[in-house]
Amino acid sequence: MSLRKILIQGDPALTKTCRPVEKFDQKLHWLLDDLKETLENAGGVGLAAPQIGILRRVVVVEDENEQMIELVNPVIVDQSGEQEGWEGCLSVPNQYGWVNRPNFVTVRAQDREGKFFEVSGEELVARCFCHELEHLDGHLFVEHTGELYTPDEIDAMEAEEEKGK
Numbered sequence: 204m205s206l207r208k209i210l211i212q213g214d215p216a217l218t219k220t221c222r223p224v225e226k227f228d229q230k231l232h233w234l235l236d237d238l239k240e241t242l243e244n245a246g247g248v249g250l251a252a253p254q255i256g257i258l259r260r261v262v263v264v265e266d267e268n269e270q271m272i273e274l275v276n277p278v279i280v281d282q283s284g285e286q287e288g289w290e291g292c293l294s295v296p297n298q299y300g301w302v303n304r305p306n307f308v309t310v311r312a313q314d315r316e317g318k319f320f321e322v323s324g325e326e327l328v329a330r331c332f333c334h335e336l337e338h339l340d341g342h343l344f345v346e347h348t349g350e351l352y353t354p355d356e357i358d359a360m361e362a363e364e365e366k367g368k
């Protein structure tokens with residue numbers, strides 16, 4: 204396993220449509236292990252293969268119990284409800300936007316051996332499924348929001364709102 208460099212917005216790899224995985228071999232297992240190690244090291248909740256320059260449909264997402272879910276060739280098969288909240292991305296460092304997402308999302312994917320399974324998530328996990336899967340088609344969360352803010356700016360805005368109450 205090794206730590207990979209996370210690509211930053213502006214890198215062309217982040218705008219590409221990724222190809223499906225066809226071989227569930229050692230190379231895929233290394234990719235999944237590297238994604239997990241890189242995500243853990245970065246302290247994020249999800250990471251997609253194109254973010255480390257690999258144009259394959261592979262993502263890892265942390266669930267509500269902080270367990271990593273490996274998703275190969277994932278597709279959203281069901282979604283419902285609505286949530287709104289701050290969202291960020293390891294490829295857009297220190298910038299957050301207010302983004303609406305479905306509150307419940309079910310994904311169908313394959314595991315590292317190629318076996319199909321379904322997994323459902325709500326709230327942050329549902330948000331993360333949507334966010335990571337979009338990376339596989341070259342999209343970033345910034346497309347869903349008007350303005351981006353730093354954590355300091357968000358703190359200041361929230362303090363301002365508190366005062367108004």
Ligand code: NI
Binds near residue numbers: 291292294334335338
């Ligand atoms: Ni992201």
